[in-house]
Amino acid sequence: MTYIVKDECIKCKLTDCVEVCPVDCFYEGENMLVINPDECIDCGVCEPECPINAIVSDNEYVAEDKDKWLLINKKFSNIWPNITKKKEPMQDHENFKDMKNKHEKYFSEKPGS
Numbered sequence: 001m002t003y004i005v006k007d008e009c010i011k012c013k014l015t016d017c018v019e020v021c022p023v024d025c026f027y028e029g030e031n032m033l034v035i036n037p038d039e040c041i042d043c044g045v046c047e048p049e050c051p052i053n054a055i056v057s058d059n060e061y062v063a064e065d066k067d068k069w070l071l072i073n074k075k076f077s078n079i080w081p082n083i084t085k086k087k088e089p090m091q092d093h094e095n096f097k098d099m100k101n102k103h104e105k106y107f108s109e110k111p112g113s
Contacts, residue, residue: 003040003057026083029111032107
């Protein structure tokens with residue numbers, strides 16, 4: 001079991017979850033975060049910290065795109081830089097927080113800063 005970050009995080013990148021992670025398994029892309037599934041200890045403390053419900057347990061997430069998000073988290077956590085401190089959210093995050101299906105339109109493979 002691991003926790004994964006999914007579509008809701010794109011263009012919001014709220015980092016409340018990062019500060020509570022005891023093993024620093026979050027990685028930062030240009031417009032979203034991912035969790036390294038090999039580092040995640042399945043403690044679950046990050047899930048309730050996400051104000052937009054972008055973090056879920058892979059055991060509880062039963063959507064048809066589950067495998068896609070597992071692969072995205074695994075792939076990009078090996079490419080993007082580690083993030084361990086809370087940062088300001090993306091400037092226009094309020095405009096995107098309730099939007100659905102953001103991956104195809106807005107996902108960026110670029111690393112965060």
